Amino acid sequence: MRISELARQAGVTTKAVRYYESLGLITPERLPNGYRNYDEDDVRLVREIRTLHRLGIRVERTRPFIECLAAGRAYADDCPASLASYREAIDELTERIEALSARRATLIANLDAAAHRCSGVVPPEEKDTGAMDYLTLPANLPVPEDDGAADHLPGTRVPGLALLDTAGRTVRLDTLGPRRTVVYVYPLTGRPGTDLPEGWNSIPGARGCTPESCGFRDHFQDLLEAGAGRVHGLSSQDTGYQREVVERLGLPFDMLSDPDLTLADALGLPTFEVEGLRLFRRLTLVLRAGVIEHVFYPVFPPNEHAEQVLTWLREHPL
Known part of the structure; x- marks a missing residue:
């Protein structure tokens, strides 16, 4: 099949297919006229790459999974190298989560500090014009x-x-x-x-x-x-x-x-x-x-x- 048909069946763009090919993740057959010819195995590989990428595994690090399929395994994560890649991806996500949690905690602290900053001080320029301080209550209100x-x-x-x-x-x-x-x-x-x-x-x-x-x-x-x-x-x-x-x-x-x-x-x-x-x-x-x-x-x-x-x-x- 042509690259456009592969992209359609796998749910990716033709640009993505060319990128996978440049990394050596898929190797289509070359016809005598120089055109690439893709088959159902290539569709399966591209779908696997897409699925792993959506899980947060970078395309460049999907190679162990692709090699596992190429070795004849029924699943891309049947090989020890695939499991190791899972662990590496989990460790990276954990680091990102911890970093985001730290940023979130800082934002919450900033929000809390700002929320409690209810000063009753009127800026000097507003005092000069007799502006009313809406943040404090005058004495002897009825x-x-x-x-x-x-x-x-x-x-x-x-x-x-x-x-x-x-x-x-x-x-x-x-x-x-x-x-x-x-x-x-x-x-x-x-x-x-x-x-x-x-x-x-x-x-x-x-x-x-x-x-x-x-x-x-x-x-x-x-x-x-x-x-x-x-x-x-x-x-x-x-x-x-x-x-x-x-x-x-x-x-x-x-x-x-x-x-x-x-x-x-x-x-x-x-x-x-x-x-x-x-x-x-x-x-x-x-x-x-x-x-x-x-x-x-x-x-x-x-x-x-x-x-x-x-x-x-x-x-x-x-």
């Missing part, structure tokens, strides 16, 4: 009162709403499975250089979305170890705005965007209005198998809320 607006939520089934997350995926809260999902709902996060609504600090429970997100970031791994399958923040801000927050704060989880407050309307979640904006009141839902298992409301202080959720998860193991 404490929100429990008005009973969330009493009906425990045991309620979550509606089948599709919300977009900051990774560009569609998330349905009613199909997240039997593991617990923590969804902390907040009004809006501030951004350096952007003014918050007038009188924001005087609205009970409004201020503190950024410190709250930092808290869930810093305790993210602890929450998973305590039984949370996943964590999401949720607000009415659009996905692009939330994506900037995720990147700026180094959040290890995705935010959910509900610009029309469809979840509030479906579940009767408490909301408030300021400067013509309708916003979520701060609360946290613990979901399990499409049902609200627990509700934190009101939430205060927001910068300590992740620890409150962590304590509840540890005290109520599945």
Whole structure:
């Protein structure tokens, strides 16, 4: 057969066949006119080379297997030299795995250090312009009162709403499975250089979305170890705005965007209005198998809320 037919049957390119031939792994018959003529044995050899290469054995090191077949063995790894090649390939993979594991550990350490770097220091240039420090809470913030607006939520089934997350995926809260999902709902996060609504600090429970997100970031791994399958923040801000927050704060989880407050309307979640904006009141839902298992409301202080959720998860193991 011609080289193109061999390549087709063996599932490789003609270029690969020529490379195998240059290494002496296959030696086709030469016809009087100079053309190469390949047979079924060559097809078997090329298939073997391809299989070994996919297992991580370099083409140049498949020779013991090819020679084993050429010696009449039924399998390419029936010979001692083939077994030795297996061991060498395993040793190389082990070294690569160890190197990758070391790199992964370093990346995890860097991520952990960055995730806990929640400094409340405002750069001098921002202090000069009177920029607000969104990472710390001012003293004497009004404490929100429990008005009973969330009493009906425990045991309620979550509606089948599709919300977009900051990774560009569609998330349905009613199909997240039997593991617990923590969804902390907040009004809006501030951004350096952007003014918050007038009188924001005087609205009970409004201020503190950024410190709250930092808290869930810093305790993210602890929450998973305590039984949370996943964590999401949720607000009415659009996905692009939330994506900037995720990147700026180094959040290890995705935010959910509900610009029309469809979840509030479906579940009767408490909301408030300021400067013509309708916003979520701060609360946290613990979901399990499409049902609200627990509700934190009101939430205060927001910068300590992740620890409150962590304590509840540890005290109520599945």
